Amino acid sequence: MFGLKKPTDTREHTPSYYAATANNATRYPRLEGSISTDVVVVGGGFSGVNTALELAQRGYQVVLLEANRIGWGATGRNGGQVIGGIGHGHERFRRHVGQAGIQAMYDMGVECVDIIRDRVSQYKIDCDLTMGYMDVALKPSHMRDFEEEKQHMEDMGYNHQLELLDNHQVRDEVGSEIYLGGLLDRTGNGHCHVLNLCLGEAAAATSHGVQVFEQTRVLKLQQGAQPIAHTEKGQVNAKHIVLCGNAYLGNLAPKINRRILPANSSVVTTKALTGEQLHALIPNNLAICDPRTALDYYRLTADGRLLFGGLSNYTGREPNNLFDTMQHKIVKVFPQLKGVELxxxxxxxxxxxxxxxxxxxxxxxxxxxxxxxxxxxxxxTHMMARITAEMIAGQAERFDIFAKIPHWPFPGGQLLRTPSFALAMMYYKLKDELF
Ligand SMILES: Cc1cc2nc3c(=O)[nH]c(=O)nc-3n(C[C@H](O)[C@H](O)[C@H](O)COP(=O)(O)OP(=O)(O)OC[C@H]3O[C@@H](n4cnc5c(N)ncnc54)[C@H](O)[C@@H]3O)c2cc1C
Known part of the structure; x- marks a missing residue:
């Protein structure tokens, strides 16, 4: 029998494959008292840690405040797929950002993966970074989209080779009968142990003088010329504040909180599989993803498991029967894994x-x-961190491109936005099934 272990202290890492195999047990202190700095960064996921690192590399004094542990949020729990590209459908924003802006967003979509490669090599971060990624098609329209995508990437100057695979070739890369083909990128995208990457980046930030505090939630912001971040037992006076709490930020800044919905996604890992089983699943160790709204994403881990994720619901809550739900999803892709232990x-x-x-x-x-x-x-996240650091350092060009893109609050206010979004997503899921 297996069941989900709930964290005894919610301020510790959620029990997961990543937490169980984290290779850096550094604990940072809680903030007690009042300190001053150039920039205070709120949130210790990829956004916050990399903003702090980029600023410190530019000579700023930085304090990073994390409510729980470094990498506690989405950063330390995700599928580990390292995929280039920033957002979707850049053409929609042509009138806001122009041709130069579209090209710059595309270029930054390539640079963001290079930042990770550079971090890993510069700071010798042990996080199993492996290149190789494939989008897989479940229906003919997906293949048409991949053809367009390949052409678009090549027109924009993509410097890695993309290969379109048909339904025979795709079986050489993934041991499943359900795919009609794929778009393979052997060198531009990949996967890694994300918690170890983030912990390594936090260590790199401290090597540049960043002061990190864990289990230190920012409870109130005092905005103005001399902003202050108030915590339970202290405060940080700064010249700038950068909010990187994403789906976990809550009402600290209601204006930006209204512009996002926290959606839940779930991940499982199997017990370690045999070398033969692993080879039969993904012989070239690719990260794999399908293009549906409620997509499957999966890869192998360095210690020989299948790590499989899926977008389970849009209510922001974890399903009760997580293992059953995910096992069902795994068997749909890999019937040969029926009965595999998670x-x-x-x-x-x-x-x-x-x-x-x-x-x-x-x-x-x-x-x-x-x-x-x-x-x-x-x-x-690595790119947004870099361009926000550039902005604070006085170079607004790349920041301004993204800042020009219009965003709207979700309709329905605090109470109704989640059910309205869940309904909209049900529509897209249905569309995925039908067309
Ligand atoms: C299950 C899952 C699977 C995913 N799979 C992938 C994938 O395979 N590939 C991919 O590219 N993306 C994936 N994503 C998305 C990706 O993980 C996130 O986009 C990314 O990690 C966001 O990083 P972040 O730093 O912005 O936010 P987070 O990692 O969520 O960090 C926010 C941090 O802010 C802290 N915080 C919040 N409020 C406060 C406060 N008041 N005071 C102090 N600290 C505060 C939180 O404790 C948290 O640690 C996935 C996401 C999930 C949930």
Missing amino acids: EHGWSGQMGIGMNRMPQLGRLNGNVYYMQAYAGHGVAP
Whole structure:
């Protein structure tokens, strides 16, 4: 029998494959007392840790405040797929950002993966980073989309080779009969142990002088020329504040909170499989994803498990029967794994915006924010962190491109926005089944 282990202290990492195999047990202190700094960053996921690191590399004094543990949120719980590209449907924003803006967003979609590669090599971060990724098609329209996508990427100057695979070739890469083909990128995208990546990046940030505090929730912001972040037992006086709490930020900044919905996604890992089983599933160790709204995403782990994720619901809550639900999903893709034992299972929340583009901007002169990467944030967070650091350092060009993209609050207010979004998503799920 297996069941979900609930954390005894919600301020510790959620029990997961990542938490069980984290290779850095550094504990950072809680903030007690009053300190001053150039920039205070709120939230210790990829967005916050990388903002702190980028700023410290530019010579700023930085304090990073995390309510729980570094990597506690979506960052330390996700599917580990390192995928380039920032947001979707850039053409919709041509009148806001122009051709140069569209090209810049595309280029940043490539740079964001390079940042991760550079971090791993510069700071020797042990996080199983492996290149190789494939989108898989479940119906003919997916294949048509992949053809268009390949052409578009090539027209924009993508510097990695993309291969379109037919229904025979796709079986050489994934041991499942359900796919009609795939779009394979052997070198541009990949996967990694995300909690170890984030912990390594936090260690890198501290090596540049960033002061990190864990289990230190920001309870109130005092905005203005000299903003202050108030915590339970202290406060940080700063020149700038950067909010990186994403789906977990809650009402600390209601204006940006209204622009996202926290959606739940869940991940499980099997017990370690044999070398033969692993080879039969994904012989070239790719990360794999399908294009549906309620998609499957999966990969192998460095210690020989299948890690399988799916967007389970849009209410922000974890399903009660997580292992049963996920086992059903796994067997649909890999019937040969019927009865396979699952060992870890967990869920996390991601911030989803209405237009499926990351949101970043300025709230009030010197308060900045970034959020809403939906299920595609591992690499893009690194880019948003870099351009926010550029902005604070006086280079507004790349920040302004994203800041020009319009975002709207979800209709329905606090009470109704979740049910209305759940309904909209049901519609898209149904559309996925029909067309
Ligand atoms: C289950 C799941 C699977 C996913 N799979 C993938 C994937 O395979 N590939 C991909 O690219 N993306 C994936 N994503 C999305 C990706 O994980 C996120 O977009 C990304 O990690 C967001 O990082 P973040 O730093 O912005 O937010 P988070 O990682 O959520 O971090 C926010 C942090 O802010 C802290 N915080 C909030 N409020 C306060 C406060 N008041 N004071 C102090 N701290 C505060 C929280 O404790 C939290 O640690 C997935 C997401 C989930 C949930």
